[in-house]
Amino acid sequence: AQKVTQAQTEISVVEKEDVTLDCVYETRDTTYYLFWYKQPPSGELVFLIRRNSFDEQNEISGRYSWNFQKSTSSFNFTITASQVVDSAVYFCALTLGDAGNMLTFGGGTRLMVKP
Amino acid sequence: DAGITQSPRHKVTETGTPVTLRCHQTENHRYMYWYRQDPGHGLRLIHYSYGVKDTDKGEVSDGYSVSRSKTEDFLLTLESATSSQTSVYFCACRGDRGAGELFFGEGSRLTVL
Numbered sequence: 001a002q003k004v005t006q007a008q009t010e011i012s013v014v015e016k017e018d019v020t021l022d023c024v025y026e027t028r029d030t031t032y033y034l035f036w037y038k039q040p041p042s043g044e045l046v047f048l049i050r051r052n053s054f055d056e057q058n059e060i061s062g063r064y065s066w067n068f069q070k071s072t073s074s075f076n077f078t079i080t081a082s083q084v085v086d087s088a089v090y091f092c093a094l095t096l097g098d099a100g101n102m103l104t105f106g107g108g109t110r111l112m113v114k115p
Numbered sequence: 116d117a118g119i120t121q122s123p124r125h126k127v128t129e130t131g132t133p134v135t136l137r138c139h140q141t142e143n144h145r146y147m148y149w150y151r152q153d154p155g156h157g158l159r160l161i162h163y164s165y166g167v168k169d170t171d172k173g174e175v176s177d178g179y180s181v182s183r184s185k186t187e188d189f190l191l192t193l194e195s196a197t198s199s200q201t202s203v204y205f206c207a208c209r210g211d212r213g214a215g216e217l218f219f220g221e222g223s224r225l226t227v228l
Contacts (some may be wrong), residue, residue: 006157035216045158045207049215050216105150108157
């Protein structure tokens with residue numbers, strides 16, 4: 001069975017600081033997909049990124065970047081120059097490359113960005 | 116916008132009463148899921164469906180049943196609600212293309228007194 005661990009339950013930063021959210025996963029499969037979702041205070045879940053297990057290239061999207069390292073089974077998420085609007089709960093998730101694609105979620109990290 | 120609506124969005128009920136949550140989607144997605152969200156646990160899968168009348172259990176399925184008689188509707192039923200089922204319930208859908216991301220509904224907050 002697969003497992004996703006987000007050890008940081010809550011992080012508080014001051015606006016403009018950089019912040020990294022950690023995600024460690026466990027699976028015995030060689031084909032899998034990793035995801036990050038954002039849940040702002042309004043409650044909806046917003047998809048941020050999907051990465052497959054064969055693509056270890058880091059990705060950058062504006063102030064967001066993701067560092068995927070299979071050697072350490074980690075898929076960390078960095079926000080550069082954080083803003084108050086980044087305040088949310090962030091979830092890392094894992095699915096295997098088979099039919100159904102049930103996502104297994106980590107417990108989430110609550111990020112609070114203070115002005 | 117994945118066209119997913121959940122109803123009701125908020126419900127307060129008493130222990131022992133039956134409750135049904137409805138998920139309706141307009142995009143003809145094949146796969147549909149029910150998750151519950153609780154503090155410290157993230158989202159946990161209750162049941163999922165991979166087609167009309169095809170459903171299977173997730174990791175926290177005890178006390179829940181589901182039905183999918185039409186592609187667009189996925190119902191979650193608590194036959195006899197308990198206080199431990201107080202939670203926020205999310206419906207999600209996924210298309211057929213590879214390991215596509217899940218699209219989530221807005222959530223249904225259920226309180227069992």
